[in-house]
Amino acid sequence: xxxxxxxxxxxxxxxxxxxxxxxxxFAQTGSMPKPFDPVGDKPKAPATDTQTSEAQQQQTILQxxxxxxxxxxxxxxxxxxxxxxxxxxxxxxxxxxxxxxxxLQKAGITVQGTGTLDFVNVLNGGQVNGxxxxxxxxxxxxxxxxxxxxxxxxxxxxxxxxxNQTRSPAAxxxxxxxxxxxxxxxxxxQLAQYWYQQEIIGDRLKVKFGKIDANVDFAVPCxxxxxVNSSAYYPxxxxxxxxxxxxxxxxxxxxxxxxxxxDARVGFFDGSSNFANPTTGFVGSDTGTHGLSSFxxxxxxxxxxxxxxxPDWTIGEHAGKFRAGWFEQLGYTDISGVNGxxxxxxxxxxxAYANQHVFDPDGPGKLMGLELFGQFSWSDPxxxxxxxxxxxxxxxxxxxxxxxxxxxxxxxxYNQFTSNENLTxxxxxxxxxxxxxxxxxxxxxxxxxPDMQYLSQPSSDAAAxxxxxxxxxxxxxxxx
Numbered sequence: 001x002x003x004x005x006x007x008x009x010x011x012x013x014x015x016x017x018x019x020x021x022x023x024x025x026f027a028q029t030g031s032m033p034k035p036f037d038p039v040g041d042k043p044k045a046p047a048t049d050t051q052t053s054e055a056q057q058q059q060t061i062l063q064x065x066x067x068x069x070x071x072x073x074x075x076x077x078x079x080x081x082x083x084x085x086x087x088x089x090x091x092x093x094x095x096x097x098x099x100x101x102x103x104l105q106k107a108g109i110t111v112q113g114t115g116t117l118d119f120v121n122v123l124n125g126g127q128v129n130g131x132x133x134x135x136x137x138x139x140x141x142x143x144x145x146x147x148x149x150x151x152x153x154x155x156x157x158x159x160x161x162x163x164n165q166t167r168s169p170a171a172x173x174x175x176x177x178x179x180x181x182x183x184x185x186x187x188x189x190q191l192a193q194y195w196y197q198q199e200i201i202g203d204r205l206k207v208k209f210g211k212i213d214a215n216v217d218f219a220v221p222c223x224x225x226x227x228v229n230s231s232a233y234y235p236x237x238x239x240x241x242x243x244x245x246x247x248x249x250x251x252x253x254x255x256x257x258x259x260x261x262x263d264a265r266v267g268f269f270d271g272s273s274n275f276a277n278p279t280t281g282f283v284g285s286d287t288g289t290h291g292l293s294s295f296x297x298x299x300x301x302x303x304x305x306x307x308x309x310x311p312d313w314t315i316g317e318h319a320g321k322f323r324a325g326w327f328e329q330l331g332y333t334d335i336s337g338v339n340g341x342x343x344x345x346x347x348x349x350x351x352a353y354a355n356q357h358v359f360d361p362d363g364p365g366k367l368m369g370l371e372l373f374g375q376f377s378w379s380d381p382x383x384x385x386x387x388x389x390x391x392x393x394x395x396x397x398x399x400x401x402x403x404x405x406x407x408x409x410x411x412x413x414y415n416q417f418t419s420n421e422n423l424t425x426x427x428x429x430x431x432x433x434x435x436x437x438x439x440x441x442x443x444x445x446x447x448x449x450p451d452m453q454y455l456s457q458p459s460s461d462a463a464a465x466x467x468x469x470x471x472x473x474x475x476x477x478x479x480x
Contacts, residue, residue, distance in 0.1 A: 091444045092479050108147025113139040113480030118182050118228065118473050122172045125455075125469035132167035134182040139480075140193075153199030159213075161192040163246065173469045175458035176386070176431050177239055177415055178230035180473065184246045190289055192248050197255075208253040211291050214267055215244035217253055218306050219325065221353040222373035226395065228451045228473050229435050231413035235351040235377030236389025241329040243269045243304055249287035250295025251304075263323070264309035270295035271346070275302035276334035278343040283334060302331035302346070320356035327351070335385075337422040344422065349379030361398060370396040381418035389415040405441035432456035437475075445479040 118134040145154030163184035195210025243249035251269035272294040275284030285294040308325030329346025355373035374392045381387040395409035413433040417424045437451040451473040
């Protein structure tokens with residue numbers, strides 16, 4: 001009987017996933033080239049019910065365990081809260097069709113799909129002024145092993161992604177940080193993440209293993225990100241090496257909470273995407289499309305290490321946190337400088353980030369309100385094209401009383417290139433970013449977001465002679 005029940009649950013989950021896949025999008029399967037130029041989930045509207053449901057409480061805990069909300073390209077866990085009545089108050093476009101979602105949740109499986117479309121127009125100052133459209137569709141499922149198999153403290157996560165773009169963003173503006181975080185470097189369809197997490201000592205010590213997006217648990221400066229520019233999501237020092245979208249990688253994470261208000265995390269990841277043989281110039285496997293194979297038995301000696309730790313606090317009812325971290329790319333990696341491409345040792349460096357809620361009209365723990373955040377990184381200038389970078393930003397959900405679910409945000413970021421001519425084509429130069437957006441939350445599952453960016457000197461190639469570029473983006477976001 002138990003096996004039949006599990007088989008029925010699994011079949012229902014697969015059927016719902018296939019339904020959303022067909023509804024969402026179609027993209028060609030292909031391998032992604034290793035980029036030289038490197039390269040948000042959205043804040044959920046509050047539930048309509050005045051009382052907090054069990055599902056909402058579980059979602060709050062799950063967000064804390066998964067490092068809170070991240071960008072649209074880095075799914076961390078499916079949303080347990082189905083919201084109000086369908087369609088206008090439901091948190092998903094497909095709602096709870098035939099009770100499938102709610103029945104799956106009762107059995108321990110939570111399924112969610114998201115779609116993000118960016119319509120990008122370089123208005124002025126680009127290498128080429130013009131248009132591109134980027135798309136990303138994501139379907140993920142989270143399994144509670146205690147409900148599924150009786151194994152307490154376990155979580156299974158599977159994440160499917162398909163992405164496409166009509167034109168390479170770098171062909172328009174060849175910036176370093178990445179002015180659109182959805183940049184997929186071509187078309188791909190892949191099983192982006194599949195990992196298992198096990199609690200060892202409750203929420204005090206957990207271990208995660210599988211194909212992982214490192215940006216879910218590391219270097220996440222704030223919650224519920226809407227920003228289009230990549231600088232909101234990870235430090236300048238790890239732009240070319242961090243195993244995140246679209247090159248998620250095999251890895252192991254240890255997530256510890258030695259004190260109630262103190263977190264410590266360590267990650268060990270496959271770094272094959274950044275490997276280059278110093279003799280032949282041969283590059284390593286793309287971890288996005290190869291999964292765990294190059295991590296477990298075909299690794300060329302290239303790994304990415306990262307660790308961070310820091311406290312959480314509450315000032316009044318306003319939450320805040322600080323994290324300091326370290327990273328290193330082991331093994332040889334490809335470099336490019338004034339004299340052309342080459343091979344060198346991987347970068348190493350440090351970073352830190354902090355955020356503070358200063359206004360929470362609906363009380364602590366909600367995504368609504370005003371948040372300030374920032375991030376800084378420094379790296380060895382003889383091992384990284386980015387010597388140091390800084391990002392400061394703020395976002396406010398509910399700035400207009402009549403539209404409490406809308407969000408406005410402003411961000412400024414700066415990257416200083418190294419003076420080492422072997423590592424960059426613009427030694428001693430810099431890149432600055434200014435971004436502002438307003439997100440119209442039409443329904444809890446659909447939003448329209450105009451976004452404007454200005455990039456000062458947006459190129460690591462001095463020969464491009466781009467003094468500055470204006471980029472206008474309209475982002476459409478769906479939750480299926």
